Amino acid sequence: MALNDQVKQEIQQAYRTVLEGKGIRARYGQRLMIAEIARYLGAITENDGVRTSPHGVCVVEAGTGTGKTLGYLIAAIPIARALGKTLVISTATVALQDQIVNKDLPDLHHHSKLKFNWTLAKGRGRYLCMSRLEARLHEEGVGDSDTMPLFLLDEEQDEEPGSRAFFEDMLARYGSREWDGDRDHWPTQIPDETWKQVTTDHRQCTNRHCSYFDSCAFFEARRGLEDAEVVVANHDLVLADLALGGGAILPEPENAIFIFDEAHHLPGKALNHFAASVPLGSTRQWLKQMSQALVKMPPFLTPGSVAAKTVDKVSDSSRQVDVVLAQVYEHIRTNTEWDLTDERRPAQWRYPDAVLPDSLLPLVAEAQLATAGLARQLGVLADELQKAFDDRKEHDVDRTTAESWFPVIGAFHSRAEDQCRLWAAWSEKPAEGEHKRSGPPPARWVVLQRWEHVEDITLYSSPVLADNLLYSRLWSRAYGAVLTSATLTALGRFDRLQTRAGLPDKSKFLVVPSSFRYAEMATVEVPAMTVMPTEDAFTDALAKKLPDLWAGERATLVLFTSRRQMQAVRDQLAPDYPGLIITQDDMAKGEVLRAHCERVDARHSSVLFGVASFAEGIDLPGSYLSHVVITRLPFSVPDDPIEASLAEWVTERGGNPFMEITVPDASVKLVQAVGRLLRTESDRGRVTILDRRIVARRYGQLLLDALPPFRRMIEY
Incomplete structure (x- = not known):
């Protein structure tokens, strides 16, 4: 126009x-x-x-x-x-x-x-499902129930102390309109394992056929x-x-x-949205759980009906999937060059150029076929159950059975479809020649995790660029x-x-252009350090240097790139500075920030220790933050399979992945970290960078020049 x-x-x-x-x-x-x-x-x-x-x-x-x-x-x-x-x-x-x-x-x-x-x-998963909440509250009395309880959807059924009271409180607040059913509006943070018991997705939701449709939080939010x-x-x-x-x-x-x-x-x-994964061991456990659930279904179905026959087909498909998953697990477990030197860390293997071993390809094709068959039969069963909600037609499944089982089968169907995405991604042949020049192949990798008495292997696929x-x-x-x-x-x-x-x-x-007068408002300082971050002695050097930096400051934020290093420095310093240091792992994020602000309001000094999420997602204006200490330049972890796949592609095209990917990525993270300091035009403070690579390496000048134009104080 x-x-x-x-x-x-x-x-x-x-x-x-x-x-x-x-x-x-x-x-x-x-x-x-x-x-x-x-x-x-x-x-x-x-x-x-x-x-x-x-x-x-x-x-x-x-x-x-x-x-x-x-x-x-x-x-x-x-x-x-x-x-x-x-x-x-x-x-x-x-x-x-x-x-x-x-x-x-x-x-x-x-x-x-x-x-x-x-x-x-917001997505459906942010809202309360009244049908699932009701099922959760009835859970303790369903031992002899003649319908399928919804709690069987949950992988973990360990109840937290007082959880029934929690869910009753949830029901009361929603019923009195004190709460609108939005997870984000509940007064405290609801853990994922608790919330998943009372929310739903589009595969489990019966929409207008649900008896709670008229009072549904999700559809109420969607009406406008x-x-x-x-x-x-x-x-x-x-x-x-x-x-x-x-x-x-x-x-x-x-x-x-x-x-x-x-x-x-x-x-x-x-x-993240277009990535896919399948944990082989826990998927086999899930198949067993699904089989145990389906055994209880036939008595409520008309013998010889499509639904009854489909239950048998689902069971057959489930067994086929289980057999091939066991074979995939064994193949990957024994034919992968795992690095098992560190017992505390999962072992990871990335397939270079996304090329899978020839011996694995037939098993992947078989897994794709079997899982697609399972998903298809679960879809047929879900459709048969959904037909029962149409009161205008006679149907083999009665409505009560459909209401109990539709969300259960819907959840099984949804999970099977998620698994199909991984197998489809792993079955695609990676691009070669000129096609490969136009964009990198996907990243494919496997992770072996070990616990005290059990282990699991998870398969992953992700696009490298979006x-x-x-x-x-x-x-x-x-x-x-x-x-x-x-x-x-x-x-x-x-x-x-x-x-x-x-x-x-x-x-x-x-x-x-910013309205901030950066040169008047803040300084960026690079003090002398005898140890580089790449050296083992750097953690001890940090513990020695930090007290001098926060001395005389009311509010300091110290940012680490490693959670392990953050905790090691905290362990060294906390005994000598009781009550001064709060790490982001001590409490939920909001509680950590609240405790910090309360200390500052009470005219006490406070030092926050944080990692990546505190380098971007916190807002501490005015007196709540006057000094940001960056312990180490935020370079990506070298074993990230997506970044490694991108670097591999850049190298094959004759590029320099460090200068084309690593340094620009670090620059963005560094600017975000520095951005914690000045939140309003009246803020003042300083940034201290303890990583001498910012002045000792050629790329350091690029990183410094990308920062806001603070006054620089660099010790050479």
Whole structure:
């Protein structure tokens, strides 16, 4: 529509109104961001709604203090409404998703006078399933039940003390509307093993046939989705929708404008989403569990019916899968060059160039065939049970039996389909010759884990780059897409993101200047160290150096790249500094941060020890953080099979994987870690880097130059 004057004025007026209403000044970077996004969206079409421009996305790197959320909302909402497109905002974290829904959008709606509505979209697995909660509460009385209890779905049935009271509390709060059934809104963190007992997925859910449909938390949350002009989702849900073809959960990509906040997570999330794995030992245990469950089913089915015959076929298929899994296990166990030197660590083997041994290929083909047969028969059985929900027709299965068994069979079917994905991925022949030059083959690897009396082998497959996946499913289909984050460049360039996310050639790129006066606000210091991080003595050197660094500081964050090293340093120092050090492993993340802030509020010193997740995902403004210590440059772990496969491909093409992959990746992580220090324009502090490689190696200057322009204090 080549941005018309009316929409331009609406954007400008909304921005002025927000600034006046909130009593804040316009930020230069924010204005640049609004203009860039508006220009990009306005240039997509010339005739209202039909794309006439080549595929491309808009990429905006905007640091802390820019006001990114307001920037993209102000620009995109009026244009999306004018075009009749749905604006889908996707975040990487639940915290940001909730902040946008509960704070940013209501705030904008109130102050801007823009007319729009919005809703939250999360996956089914984030919501309570009342049917499963009821089954869980009845679990203790089902010993002689004549229907199949849902708790048999759970692999682990060890009850925690007081868990019945916990579930009763859950029921009471949901019934009184004190809680909306959203896992993320429960007052405390719910462990995964507890939550999985009371949630469901699309394979187990009976939808409108469920007796709790009218009071279902998931469907209640979904009701506003079709009419919403702004949908706040997350990267995982967007990827799940794309995997289903797009438009199954969220609006069709062709009718949506996507804004990916925290966009640097998107390529990694895509890899995780399209990866697959099968633990051989526990899958065989699961097959045994499924067989034990199915034995109880025939008495409730009409003899000779399709459902009854299918139960027998499922049992036969299950036995075939078990036999071939045992053969695969034995083959891999005895024919793999495992490194078993460290008893405490799992042993891993990656297949170079994704090429499997010739002797393994027939077994993989057999496993694929057998597992596909099992999944197919479970699908037939699920369909037969679902027919019983249609009251207009006579059926061999009665409704009560169907209600009890459908979620169980659905769960079995879902797991069998997950296994099919791994076998299909392992059966694909890796690309060769020119085809291989266009992109790396998938990563394939196996992991041997050992416990006291048992071991298991897990098979893995993953794409190495998400470029083709994202391009074919998202960028080439979406009406428009904006990617934003504080860290999208690596070493000052967008090349890394463009490669990993498969961004179209016609994409727009912008780095928004920060409003922070970095040179006045902070210093980056590299003190003298006699030991390099690659030396064994580095842990002791850290323990000796750190007390001098935190002396006189109220709030210090020390970041490690190794959990083991973090704990070793803590063990050395804690006796001499009781109550001072809190590690991120001491409590849940929120509790750790709360304890730290309480110490600072009480005018006590506090030192936080953390690893990767604390280098990115925490916000400690003002007095809560004045010193960030980076113990070691955040280079990737060398045994990561996906990174190793990518490095192998780069090497085969004549490239230098260290300079093309390792250093840019480390730069992004280092910028994120340093970004913990300054959260508002009034913050002050310092960053100390204890890894002398940043001044002693050629690549160190690249890493230093990619940091914000702090005042540098380097000891040579």
